[in-house]
Amino acid sequence: MQKVTIRKILKKKNKTPIVCLSAYSKAIAQIADKYCDIILVGDSLGMVLYGMKTTREVKIETMILHGKAVKSSARRSLVVFDMPYKTYSNKFIAYKNVKKVIKLTKCDAVKLEGGKKIVNIIKYLTKKGIPVMGHIGLLPQSSNVFKLKGKNLIQKRKILQDAIALSNSGVFAIVVECVVESLAKKITNSVSVPTIGIGASKYCDGQILVTDDMIGLSNFRPRFVKKYSNAKKIIEKSVKNYCSDVKRRKFPSSQNVYKF
Numbered sequence: 064m065q066k067v068t069i070r071k072i073l074k075k076k077n078k079t080p081i082v083c084l085s086a087y088s089k090a091i092a093q094i095a096d097k098y099c100d101i102i103l104v105g106d107s108l109g110m111v112l113y114g115m116k117t118t119r120e121v122k123i124e125t126m127i128l129h130g131k132a133v134k135s136s137a138r139r140s141l142v143v144f145d146m147p148y149k150t151y152s153n154k155f156i157a158y159k160n161v162k163k164v165i166k167l168t169k170c171d172a173v174k175l176e177g178g179k180k181i182v183n184i185i186k187y188l189t190k191k192g193i194p195v196m197g198h199i200g201l202l203p204q205s206s207n208v209f210k211l212k213g214k215n216l217i218q219k220r221k222i223l224q225d226a227i228a229l230s231n232s233g234v235f236a237i238v239v240e241c242v243v244e245s246l247a248k249k250i251t252n253s254v255s256v257p258t259i260g261i262g263a264s265k266y267c268d269g270q271i272l273v274t275d276d277m278i279g280l281s282n283f284r285p286r287f288v289k290k291y292s293n294a295k296k297i298i299e300k301s302v303k304n305y306c307s308d309v310k311r312r313k314f315p316s317s318q319n320v321y322k323f
């Protein structure tokens with residue numbers, strides 16, 4: 064088993080696609096660990112697992128519990144912890160919270176949302192030896208609406224400048240979320256670190272999806288999500304069969320009983 068390191072991720076730029084998925088639990092982390100370079104403990108868990116309206120409601124304590132579960136189940140992949148809303152409002156608050164997160168979860172890196180505005184925070188963290196992943200384009204912690212980014216020149220220019228600023232500030236990779244293809248291509252060609260796309264076309268150095276969306280467990284189905292299975296249907300069938308078995312006294316059977 065060869066552990067995925069930051070160095071290995073950087074070396075993949077313009078060479079081999081970087082495979083990433085989100086995970087919030089032990090079961091998913093164990094599976095993702097066999098195939099993924101990076102596992103993200105995403106704050107999307109607020110909406111996906113807890114039914115919150117936005118990721119802004121997610122607390123650091125909740126993320127830490129999931130971070131521990133994922134990291135202790137992923138031996139090979141690089142595990143990235145998504146810093147929740149308001150936990151990095153300035154460089155000192157950020158460092159205090161990141162230190163706590165790393166100490167308690169043992170995650171390999173953290174992810175912060177934002178461009179130029181948070182460059183001083185990223186520089187501070189990376190100088191302290193914390194590996195940081197950036198996140199630009201659609202920023203769920205700052206935006207209430209799910210909307211494609213980079214449709215006009217002003218937005219394109221701003222997001223590109225954000226990407227360059229992040230790359231120069233020491234991040235080891237940048238998540239690019241929900242932007243038009245031409246912008247994703249321009250960003251990937253303009254920065255020295257790998258870009259990881261989600262709804263950002265094939266012109267990224269890697270791809271990430273929220274696992275629950277990809278396996279068809281969530282109800283979130285934007286154009287950029289490819290559904291690889293219908294987990295909801297599989298679970299429903301199991302629940303239905305179980306209920307029917309209990310009602311008809313077919314479960315438990317002799318195979319499920321302890322006899323002395």
Ligand code: KIV
Pocket residue numbers: 085103104105106107108145238261271273
């Ligand atoms: O929280 C999350 O799962 C994320 C991905 C969508 C990149 O940030």
